Amino acid sequence: MTQESCETGTFDDEDLSPKIANAKPAKLRFHGFRPMRSGVYPFGWRVPCMTSSVGLHFKTYCMILIMVVFGPLGNVLLGKGMKSVGSAAIWAPSELPHIFIRIFTSGYIWLGVASLLTFFVAYMLILSWADFSYVQPASSVAYLVVALLGYFYLGEKIAPLHWAGIGVICLGVFVVGNTPPRTTEAR
Amino acid sequence: MREAFFLFIVVAAGTGGELCVTRAMKRVGEVTDFRPLEVVRVIVRAMKVPWMWIGVAMMALAFFSLLAMLSIENVSFVVPVTALSYAAGALGGVFFLGERVSTRRWVGVLLVCIGVTLVWLGKR
Numbered sequence: 180m181t182q183e184s185c186e187t188g189t190f191d192d193e194d195l196s197p198k199i200a201n202a203k204p205a206k207l208r209f210h211g212f213r214p215m216r217s218g219v220y221p222f223g224w225r226v227p228c229m230t231s232s233v234g235l236h237f238k239t240y241c242m243i244l245i246m247v248v249f250g251p252l253g254n255v256l257l258g259k260g261m262k263s264v265g266s267a268a269i270w271a272p273s274e275l276p277h278i279f280i281r282i283f284t285s286g287y288i289w290l291g292v293a294s295l296l297t298f299f300v301a302y303m304l305i306l307s308w309a310d311f312s313y314v315q316p317a318s319s320v321a322y323l324v325v326a327l328l329g330y331f332y333l334g335e336k337i338a339p340l341h342w343a344g345i346g347v348i349c350l351g352v353f354v355v356g357n358t359p360p361r362t363t364e365a366r
Numbered sequence: 367m368r369e370a371f372f373l374f375i376v377v378a379a380g381t382g383g384e385l386c387v388t389r390a391m392k393r394v395g396e397v398t399d400f401r402p403l404e405v406v407r408v409i410v411r412a413m414k415v416p417w418m419w420i421g422v423a424m425m426a427l428a429f430f431s432l433l434a435m436l437s438i439e440n441v442s443f444v445v446p447v448t449a450l451s452y453a454a455g456a457l458g459g460v461f462f463l464g465e466r467v468s469t470r471r472w473v474g475v476l477l478v479c480i481g482v483t484l485v486w487l488g489k490r
Contacts, residue, residue: 333440
């Protein structure tokens with residue numbers, strides 16, 4: 180589906196045109212996706228570009244899944260790597276070259292960077308069609324994933340108040356996420 | 367004290383970088399083809415937009431600040447508190463990209479801020 184077809188309102192997909200002329204596709208889609216809305220997906224699916232709505236959503240969910248897996252994994256690996264480099268609380272400016280060498284010779288750091296690069300490519304792709312203020316909240320389920328990984332994989336201690344805070348962040352994410360992916364005109 | 371400084375850099379430079387990258391990618395246009403060669407072509411096209419480079423530079427700065435923070439604190443503390451960039455992101459989306467942010471979304475952003483505060487307090 181080209182960008183031009185969205186802007187001018189013409190449809191180059193032959194199958195979609197009669198449906199849009201006769202029925203109410205937006206309403207049909209709404210019922211079709213309803214279980215997902217109240218279920219585990221805290222994301223909206225209303226989009227102004229009607230021609231590729233379903234495809235746009237599938238694409239969006241796939242990219243978000245990649246982001247939610249590889250983002251937290253990358254952060255956890257970086258955390259594991261940095262713990263062996265030493266605390267920045269006592270870094271002196273003259274030590275920085277040595278610290279950079281230690282950072283870039285750590286295997287965990289490189290694994291973390293690779294994981295974050297995967298995340299970043301998915302992020303760049305999704306930002307080409309969805310709003311920044313939609314994508315950023317939607318991808319933030321990652322905050323729960325990173326806490327779980329920290330707790331189970333790295334054995335970090337997490338206080339009850341800390342868990343509560345992460346819970347509230349996820350609730351905020353849920354509220355924020357259920358809004359349309361694009362509010363600005365396609366350029 | 368140093369971790370608060372690093373947090374500020376992570377949030378400010380990270381959000382600023384993401385806003386620049388978004389502006390660049392919106393100029394590149396919607397990605398509809400996911401064959402590897404096409405994806406590479408999109409990346410190359412994105413690299414020709416100056417906003418992309420400004421964005422990447424700011425994100426690199428944020429990345430090294432994040433590494434510094436990770437060396438001081440646990441991952442399960444550092445990553446949730448960087449969620450503060452939501453507030454910055456919503457503000458930036460409104461003022462820099464002309465996106466409309468609904469009341470509902472602002473409520474979510476507020477909840478995220480409360481959550482970050484709780485996480486910070488939970489550490490003490």
